[in-house]
Amino acid sequence: MESVITIPALSDNYIYLCRYYQNNVFVVDPGDARAVLKALEKHSLNLTHVLSTHRHFDHTAGIEDLKEKTGCKVLAPEKAEILHIGNVNIQVIATPGHTRDSVCYYLQPSEKHIGVIFTGDTLFIGGCGRPIECDVSIMWDSLQKIAALPDDTLIYPGHDYTEENYEFALTIEPDNKVVAEYLRAVKEWQKQSKPTVPSNIGQERATNVFLRSDDPQIKAAINMNNATDSEVFAELRRRKNIFG
Ligand SMILES: [Zn+2]
Secondary structure: OOEEEEEEEOOOEEEEEEEEEOOEEEEEOOOOHHHHHHHHHHOOOEEEEEEOOOOOHHHHOOHHHHHHHHOOEEOOOOOOOEEEEOOEEEEEEEOOOOOOOOEEEEEOOOOOOOOEEEEEOOEEOOEEOOOOOOOHHHHHHHHHHHHOOOOOOEEEEOEOOHHHHHHHHHHHOOOOHHHHHHHHHHHHHHHOOOOOOOEEHHHHHHHOOOHHHHOHHHHHHOOOOOOOHHHHHHHHHHHHHHHO
């Protein structure tokens, strides 16, 4: 795996091109075929495979067009399995919550590259997706699977909600200097139209208020010292839904 190209699309989606061998790429969550075709042309790349993390329109709308125009193969893994594209091993991790069939794609680390995960609408930078089709406790279990990956694993989520996620985190912990510093940096990148991706697992474990539902400091901040991690997560998710 040589590189990941980030394509901002629609209002706040990210589509990713992964270059895995010479000029061959696969795409993750192509919600907009035109944006993908433009990037393929600009970088002289050949699209061979399509993956999507879940079936929502903004992650899949470009698939038919891309299939027709490039002849690429659409992979639709339904359960946890290992996909092989070129020399890259891609572990499909079932992460129900946002939808029942949401998955994340984990490109296992090798001698040549560190691990990479595409998290769709399950884990965002500084936040997480809304549990729409599943109970909030199932979403928490899914997030735990991602959080257990090595700290240096790069995270590429399906949307850019980074700024509002850090703003929300500061409503829970107004004095968190690390989050305040990340928020300041993200505002700066956005002024320069730079994407806020990727993050990594270590950074999310330290700064993502939802992943910190097991942290005594977060529990204390919302007066839930004796609650379970899952109960704390449910309360944070409830507050976030009201926040926006
Ligand atoms: Zn979605």
